Amino acid sequence: xxxxxxxxxxxxxxxxxxxxxxxxxxxxxxxxxxxxxxxxxxxxxxxxxxxxxxxxxxxxxxxxxxxxxxxxxxxxxxxxxxxxxxxxxxxxxxxxxxxxxxxxxxxxxxxxxxxxxxxxxxxxxxxxxxxxxxxxxxxxxxxxxxxxxxxxxxxxxxxxxxxxxxxxxxxxxxxxxxxxxxxxxxxxxxxxxxxxxxxxxxxxxxxxxxxxxxxxxxxxxxxxxxxxxxxxxxxxxxxxxxxxxxxxxxxxxxxxxxxxxxxxxxxxxxxxxxxxxxxxxxxxxxxxxxxxxxxxxxxxxxxxxxxxxxxxxxxxxxxxxxxxxxxxxxxxxxxxxxxxxxxxxxxxxxxxxxxxxxxxxxxxxxxxxxxxxxxxxxxxxxxxxxxxxxxxxxxxxxxxxxxxxxxxxxxxxxxxxxxxxxxxxxxxxxxxxxx
Numbered sequence: 413x414x415x416x417x418x419x420x421x422x423x424x425x426x427x428x429x430x431x432x433x434x435x436x437x438x439x440x441x442x443x444x445x446x447x448x449x450x451x452x453x454x455x456x457x458x459x460x461x462x463x464x465x466x467x468x469x470x471x472x473x474x475x476x477x478x479x480x481x482x483x484x485x486x487x488x489x490x491x492x493x494x495x496x497x498x499x500x501x502x503x504x505x506x507x508x509x510x511x512x513x514x515x516x517x518x519x520x521x522x523x524x525x526x527x528x529x530x531x532x533x534x535x536x537x538x539x540x541x542x543x544x545x546x547x548x549x550x551x552x553x554x555x556x557x558x559x560x561x562x563x564x565x566x567x568x569x570x571x572x573x574x575x576x577x578x579x580x581x582x583x584x585x586x587x588x589x590x591x592x593x594x595x596x597x598x599x600x601x602x603x604x605x606x607x608x609x610x611x612x613x614x615x616x617x618x619x620x621x622x623x624x625x626x627x628x629x630x631x632x633x634x635x636x637x638x639x640x641x642x643x644x645x646x647x648x649x650x651x652x653x654x655x656x657x658x659x660x661x662x663x664x665x666x667x668x669x670x671x672x673x674x675x676x677x678x679x680x681x682x683x684x685x686x687x688x689x690x691x692x693x694x695x696x697x698x699x700x701x702x703x704x705x706x707x708x709x710x711x712x713x714x715x716x717x718x719x720x721x722x723x724x725x726x727x728x729x730x731x732x733x734x735x736x737x738x739x740x741x742x743x744x745x746x747x748x749x750x751x752x753x754x755x756x757x758x759x760x761x762x763x764x765x766x767x768x769x770x771x772x773x774x775x776x777x778x779x780x781x782x783x784x785x786x787x788x789x790x791x792x793x794x795x796x797x798x799x800x801x802x803x804x805x806x807x808x809x810x811x812x813x814x815x816x817x818x819x820x821x822x823x824x825x826x827x828x829x830x831x832x833x834x835x836x837x838x839x840x841x842x843x844x845x846x847x
Contacts, residue, residue, distance in 0.1 A: 417699050417711065422692070422718050428569035430691030430726075432560075434684060435576035439608075442584045443601045444680050445745045446591050453673045453748040457665075458538035458598045460676030464661045465525040465543060469514060471654040473554055475646035476507045480561025481694065482701045482783040488566065489705025496566070497623050503558040504624075506643075511551025518547045535669065538598045545602030549609035556609065559616035562623070564694050565701065571619050579612035645785025649792030656796050656822050663807055663815040671812050674754025677746055678762040681738060685730045685766035686773060692723040693777030700781030713838070720774050727770040734763035754812075761816040768820060771827035779830060782837060791829035798825040 443463070447455045480503045487495040514521070522543050526536050556579070563572040583605050590600030617624070657679075664675035699715035702708075738759045746752040779788050799822035806814030 417695075417715050417718060419718050419722075422695055422722060425567060425569050425695045425698070426691040426719075426722065428573040429564065429694050430688045432569070432573040432576040433687035433690050433694075435573070435580040436687050439580050439583050439605065442580070442587055443605070444677060446587045446601065447598070448677070448746040448748070448751075450591050453669055453751045454534050455538060455597055456673040456676060456746075456748065456751055457535045457669050459542060459601060460661060460672060460679075461526065461535060461665075462539040462542035462546070462598065462602070463676075464658050465539070466546065467654050467657060468525065468651075469521065469550070470553060472647060472651045473507070473510060474557065474650045475643040476503055476510075476554055477557040477561040477564075478646050478650075478697075478780045479503070479643050479783065480558050481565040481697045482781050484562055484565030485698045485701025485781060486705035486783070489702030489708075492705075500558065500562045500620065500623055503561070504555055507554040507558050508551050511554045514550040514554075515547065518543075518550075521547075535672075541597070541599035542602040545599045546606045547602075549606030552606075552609040552613040556613050556616055559613075559620055562620055565698055567698060568619075575612060575616045575619060578615045579608050582611050583608035645789040646780070649785075649788040652792035652796040653826075656799050659800055659803065660815065660819050663803055663818075664812065666807075667812045667815065670748075670750035670754050673748065673751035674756075674758065675812070675815070677742060677751065677755040678758060681734055681762050682765045682769075685727070685734070686769060688730065689723050689727055689766065689770060689773055690777075692719040692726070693773045695719050696774065696777035697781035700778055701783075704782050709838070716774075716778055719777070720770070723770045723774055724767075727766045730766040731763050734766065735760065738763060758812065758816055761813075761820065764820060765823065769823045772823050772830065775827060775830035775834070778837060779833070784833070784837060787830070787833035787837070791826065791833065794829045795822065795825035798822075 443459055444456065447459050480499060483499045484496045487493070487499060522540055525543070526539055556575075559575065560572060563569065563575065586604030586607055587601055590596045590604050594600060596603070660679075661672070661675065664672045696715055696719040699719070700712055703712040703715060739756055742752060742755045742759070746755060776788070779791075799818060802821050803815065803818035806818050808814070810817065
């Protein structure tokens with residue numbers, strides 16, 4: 413039986429994940445910064461709208477990363493390395509197939525995705541151009557989710573960092589080239605991201621090649637069914653979460669183009685914080701998954717405690733940094749005066765998120781590592797309903813202030829809903845998924 417995780421090990425595993433997550437998050441930041449420097453509020457709003465549309469598509473399939481991490485960690489904890497390879501191979505097959513289906517249905521998706529937002533016609537037109545370019549990266553990005561899940565589940569966090577740096581570096585270079593040099597606008601941002609996703613996939617497959625060379629019972633029917641069952645609940649939870657972010661963007665759009673653009677800028681700050689702090693949640697996923705595989709309750713509790721200590725500390729530091737220095741960043745990268753003023757006005761609300769979001773992010777990691785899909789699904793749906801209800805009350809009365817107050821409440825609802833199921837999680841039982 414493995415010893416409970418130490419703080420040194422948590423930090424050693426988490427730092428590369430945090431840097432990798434920062435690289436993922438800064439993909440959106442680079443997109444927004446390039447549009448802020450070379451475009452106007454319409455371009456910024458278009459990228460915001462299209463990014464949320466892709467969040468609906470891609471985040472909905474985030475279960476490919478999440479289930480891979482939890483199942484691989486559980487198999488590793490149980491000493492079943494062949495089972496861990498089987499999880500990887502099945503998930504790659506599934507993700508590639510889903511990506512091809514998304515491509516086939518992309519014309520229909522483009523017709524229906526933007527209608528609910530009620531954005532101005534010029535904003536929606538540019539958003540459609542972004543969509544048409546970026547959608548070609550769908551298979552590569554989804555298979556990249558699986559590669560990330562495998563690297564986290566096996567503790568190869570340094571390789572994960574390299575994978576994300578390649579993706580982000582290529583994306584940043586192509587963004588500047590396509591927009592600043594060729595003037596392609598939002599369409600250039602989409603094209604640069606799609607190309608970067610394929611280049612990153614090639615690099616990622618090279619990283620995991622050793623696990624792909626040996627066949628591991630790829631088409632075992634019972635195991636495939638178990639994988640689909642686990643993914644179904646995580647997918648519902650993720651779609652509920654994506655719906656919350658889409659609702660936030662929609663609420664901002666109802667306040668006007670300037671508010672939509674300003675909220676989009678601040679959402680990039682939140683995305684960076686969430687992705688960075690998720691580094692500790694991902695370590696918790698790995699350690700809790702292994703603890704479940706080994707039936708080791710002491711290791712489970714220890715992983716929860718030490719990863720959360722780090723997450724709260726770093727969350728407080730990021731919140732302080734945003735409050736003190738966020739204004740200078742906004743002044744530097746957003747040239748449109750109305751969008752800049754809107755972002756600066758609501759920066760204090762944004763700065764609170766890295767701290768109050770930690771409980772929700774950590775609890776997500778706990779339940780994902782244990783593949784407790786039913787609890788994740790129920791908590792996701794309940795918190796989404798509570799958030800939308802609060803927004804419907806506060807937005808008409810307080811405008812964009814109400815939009816942000818409801819958004820902050822969403823993190824509280826997520827933590828409370830997951831916390832309800834925590835006592836059951838602490839009972840270390842037989843893993844939900846048998847490999």
